[in-house]
Amino acid sequence: MSVAENLSQVNASIRSAEAAVNRAPDSVRLVAVSKFHPAEAVIEAIDAGQTLFGENRVQEAFAKFSDIASRGYHFDLHIIGTLQRNKVRDAVKIASCIESVDRIVVLDEIEKQCAKINKTIDVFLEVHTGEETKAGFADSTELEKAVSLCAQGSYPHIVLKGLMTMAPNTDDTEQIRNSFRTLRTLRDTFSEKYAIALPELSMGMSGDYPIAIAEGATIVRVGTAIFGARQ
């Protein structure tokens, strides 16, 4: 199947997952995860109407999407992988959102690099919600401190939009559902406690996005189901 056909299937199943739980049509946005796939695959997706993409390695993202931009295409790019501090400079140049912030020092660096280029960027904080996944804030105290710093305006060039998680890689759908539920509950708690809107919940990948949509995802990050297996 072509990228265009896969995209239309994924979009149809997102719409039916929304409808199944009485959520408004188009309340869930699709991030097409193009890591390890070439610029040509991304362009096929853009030609089919997809505008939002996700990459987890900054170096790869920067090279690929600079090339795509130079060919006159428009897109929105989210960084979804663990970010080293020395990669933040390129990340904020190419992306509109960093979904995978997992340390306060990364927030500090994003602020510094965005200030230099006079750019305001969206961020999500990545939360460790499953037993098997290592990504995300290592402890809940630091996570909450990050929320509080953002809420009190410590980062003028950063807009904290929400939370992101990866469910454990398991066939146990209840475990997956619990991980998504944990993220939503945490969002509700922070949002109330710090009086900030945290509208975005980025959760759900190729194998589990319908569950994530049932649990309140506003963004799903789908790679394999659109672009095929990665080399």
Ligand SMILES: *Cc1c(COP(=O)(O)O)cnc(C)c1O
């Ligand atoms: C690769 C990746 C995805 C997409 O995974 P698929 O299973 O290919 O859909 C989603 N989120 C993150 C953080 C990823 O690294």
